[in-house]
Amino acid sequence: MNPAVPExxxxxxxxxxxxxxxxxxxxxxxGLAKEIVxxxxxxxxxxxxxxxxLLFLFQHAGLPGGFAWLAVMVVIAGQVxxxxxxxxxxxxxxxxxxxxxxxxxxxxxxxxxxVVQSAPRVVVPVGGMVVSGAMQATGVTLARLVAEARGQRxxxxxxxxxxLSAPAAFAPHRRELLRTALIPTLDSTKVVGLISLPGAMTGxxxxxVSPEVAIRYQIVVMYMLVAAAVMAALAAAELGRxxxxxxxxxxx
Amino acid sequence: xxxxxxxxxxxxxxxHLIIDRVSATIAPGRCTAxxxxxxAGKSTLLRLFNRLDDPTSGTLLLDGAELDTLDVLELRRRVxxxxxxxxxxxxxVIEELRTGAPELERGRAVELLAxxxxxxxxxxxxxxxxxxxxxxxxxxxxxxxxxxxVLLLDEPTSALDPEAAKxxxxxxxxxxxxxxxxxxVSHSAEQVRRMADDALVLQGGRLVESGPVREIAYVNGxxxx
Numbered sequence: 369m370n371p372a373v374p375e376x377x378x379x380x381x382x383x384x385x386x387x388x389x390x391x392x393x394x395x396x397x398x399g400l401a402k403e404i405v406x407x408x409x410x411x412x413x414x415x416x417x418x419x420x421x422l423l424f425l426f427q428h429a430g431l432p433g434g435f436a437w438l439a440v441m442v443v444i445a446g447q448v449x450x451x452x453x454x455x456x457x458x459x460x461x462x463x464x465x466x467x468x469x470x471x472x473x474x475x476x477x478x479x480x481x482x483v484v485q486s487a488p489r490v491v492v493p494v495g496g497m498v499v500s501g502a503m504q505a506t507g508v509t510l511a512r513l514v515a516e517a518r519g520q521r522x523x524x525x526x527x528x529x530x531x532l533s534a535p536a537a538f539a540p541h542r543r544e545l546l547r548t549a550l551i552p553t554l555d556s557t558k559v560v561g562l563i564s565l566p567g568a569m570t571g572x573x574x575x576x577v578s579p580e581v582a583i584r585y586q587i588v589v590m591y592m593l594v595a596a597a598v599m600a601a602l603a604a605a606e607l608g609r610x611x612x613x614x615x616x617x618x619x620x
Numbered sequence: 621x622x623x624x625x626x627x628x629x630x631x632x633x634x635x636h637l638i639i640d641r642v643s644a645t646i647a648p649g650r651c652t653a654x655x656x657x658x659x660a661g662k663s664t665l666l667r668l669f670n671r672l673d674d675p676t677s678g679t680l681l682l683d684g685a686e687l688d689t690l691d692v693l694e695l696r697r698r699v700x701x702x703x704x705x706x707x708x709x710x711x712x713v714i715e716e717l718r719t720g721a722p723e724l725e726r727g728r729a730v731e732l733l734a735x736x737x738x739x740x741x742x743x744x745x746x747x748x749x750x751x752x753x754x755x756x757x758x759x760x761x762x763x764x765x766x767x768x769x770v771l772l773l774d775e776p777t778s779a780l781d782p783e784a785a786k787x788x789x790x791x792x793x794x795x796x797x798x799x800x801x802x803x804x805v806s807h808s809a810e811q812v813r814r815m816a817d818d819a820l821v822l823q824g825g826r827l828v829e830s831g832p833v834r835e836i837a838y839v840n841g842x843x844x845x
C-alpha cells in the first residue's frame with residue numbers, strides 16, 4: 369500500500385481536528401459548535417455513501433451504471449442551477465438541458481478521442497467535475513439573464529418596437545451576460561498552479577503519482593472544465609433567451 | 621390606410637381586468653387620444669397595437685386583418701412607438717436611428733433629425749449625453765426612420781421639463797399635420813385638445829366615451845381632468 373494514503377486509523381485521528389474546532393467554538397460561545405458537528409457528520413456520511421455507491425458501480429454496474437449515475441448528477445445540477453434563474457419561464461428545464469449538453473459534448477469528445485478511458489472509474493469522477501463546472505456556469509448565466517431582462521426591460525422593448533427580432537433585441541445583453549458568467553472560470557484558469565493547486569493534481573500527487581503525470585492529467589481536466597463552462601453558458605444563454613420571449617417576440 | 625378596429629378587447633393581469641371589453645375604431649390619417657384617469661388602462665391598451673402584449677380575449681384588426689395573423693416584426697415596422705421616457709438603445713445618435721433601419725443613409729438621418737428639430741452637429745454624439753428633450757426627439761426620429769404608417773405615442777412629453785415638452789409637442793403636431801395616423805396616450809386635457817382629432821375615454825378599463833375631441837366631455841372640463 370502506498371504510504372501516502374491514510375489508513376482508517378488515520379481517518380479516525382483526523383476527527384480530532386474537528387473535535388478541537390468544536391471545543392474552541394463551544395468555549396468561545398460562537399454558536400457554531402453544533403453547526404460544525406453537523407457539517408462534519410454530514411460530510412462523513414455523504415462520502416461513505418458515495419464511496420459505497422462508487423464501489424458498487426465500479427465492481428458490478430459497469431459503464432451503463434456509470435452513465436446512469438452521471439445522468440442523476442446532471443438532473444441534480446439542473447435543479448440547483450435552475451434555482452438561480454428563478455423567475456425565468458421553465459428555468460429548471462433550461463438549466464438541466466444546458467448542463468446535459470455541456471457534459472455530453474465535453475465528455476463525449478474526451479472519450480471519443482480516447483483521452484480518458486470509458487470505464488466507470490474514470491467516467492464518474494471526471495463526469496462529476498464536468499457537471500459541477502457546467503452547473504456553476506449555468507447558474508451564473510441564468511441569474512444574469514433574469515437580472516438583465518428585468519433591469520433592461522425598457523431597452524429590450526424599445527428594440528422590439530423598432531421591429532427587431534427577439535434574438536437581435538437581446539444580442540447586446542447576451543454578450544454582456546456571457547462575459548460576466550465566464551469571467552470567474554477564465555480568471556481561475558489563468559492563475560491555475562500559481563495560486564491554487566487544483567484538486568485533481570493535488571489528489572494525484574498525494575496518491576504518489578509523479579508531478580509530470582499529475583500536470584498532464586490536470587491540463588486535460590482544466591481544458592475540459594473551460595470547455596464545459598463555455599458550452600454550458602452558451603446553451604443556458606440560448607435556451608434561456610428563448611424562454612424570455614414568447615413566440616410573438618414579446619418579452620415575458 | 622392603417623385603420624384599427626378593436627372588438628371586445630379585454631386584458632386580464634394577475635386576476636385583475638385591466639381592459640374590459642373595449643370595442644372601437646381608430647380612423648386612419650387622424651390622431652386619436654386615449655384619455656382617462658391614471659390606472660384606467662391607457663398604456664396597457666396602447667401596447668396591444670404593436671403587439672408588445674396580446675389581449676386576453678377579443679381581437680384587434682389592422683385594415684381588416686387580425687393582428688396575430690400578420691408577421692409581428694413587419695407589424696412593428698408599420699406601427700412605431702415613442703415611449704414615455706426616452707430610452708437609448710445604441711451608442712451614438714446615428715446608431716440609434718439605424719437600430720430599426722440598418723440601411724439608413726447619413727443624409728437621410730440628418731433629414732429625419734432636422735424634422736424633429738435636432739441639429740446636424742449632434743449626429744455622431746454619444747446618445748448617453750443628450751438632454752431629456754433631445755433624447756426624446758431622437759426616439760421620435762428613430763421611430764420615423766423605420767417609416768411607420770402609425771405612430772403610438774405613450775405620454776411622449778410627460779417626462780420632459782415644460783419647455784422641452786412644448787417643443788416636442790410642436791414637433792409632433794407638425795408630423796401629425798402631414799397625415800400620419802397616431803394614437804396618443806395623454807393625461808393632459810390641453811394637450812389632447814391641441815394634438816388629437818378623436819378621443820377614447822377609458823375608466824377602470826372600460827370605454828366610457830368616444831368621438832371627436834370637441835364633443836368629448838372628459839377633455840372639455842366636464843369630466844374634470
